[in-house]
């Protein structure tokens with residue numbers, strides 16, 4: 001039986017920060033802070049394994065419905081994460097890409113993103129694609145509207161792929177969701193047509209290199225048929 005190669009692109013739904021905090025009688029934000037540490041560990045693991053692209057679902061378009069205090073806390077945390085990441089990315093040949101809408105994001109965050117994306121554009125190591133203010137239905141609708149604005153009348157699936165937020169990003173071979181939830185939650189609906197899914201009960205703040213390795217090992221043992229036999 002042919003085994004899969006290591007995935008080129010892994011996408012992760014980082015879930016369970018709130019429950020991690022709750023079980024320790026801590027505020028939800030403490031869970032997000034630990035979640036940021038798990039991001040660092042995971043990126044290190046992905047780099048070691050030679051993964052080329054990793055997409056992290058950091059903030060969904062639906063997350064705006066959370067209490068203002070939590071949103072503000074997440075944005076502050078994101079700002080720190082971006083500061084740290086931009087230094088590491090420059091030193092470690094990583095590249096930053098972002099998928100999502102700019103609408104509603106604080107200008108200071110947009111500025112940091114733009115600066116880091118530009119500074120790391122020529123890097124050739126791991127590409128970290130941050131799904132930020134991201135919704136897959138919005139992404140597909142946005143692509144269709146771009147095509148209409150270009151005057152297209154007969155839209156192909158290749159046209160849609162070419163008008164997604166990151167047209168150069170290959171489809172993820174593997175999508176991981178932590179915390180025991182087993183759904184996509186408006187994440188990469190178009191790109192996940194042939195993805196393998198890996199669900200783990202591990203809460204995101206407990207995720208690390210070993211957990212990533214487990215997911216990749218399981219992926220490598222699966223057979224992908226793409227609709228064939």
Ligand code: FPP
Pocket residue numbers: 014015016017018019020032033035036039056057058059063077078081179204
């Ligand atoms: C899901 O946990 C996590 C989020 C909504 C935010 C993701 C943010 C991080 C991992 C930390 C910061 C990292 C970056 C890159 C900004 P949840 O709050 O939905 O958990 P719950 O389902 O247990 O309540």
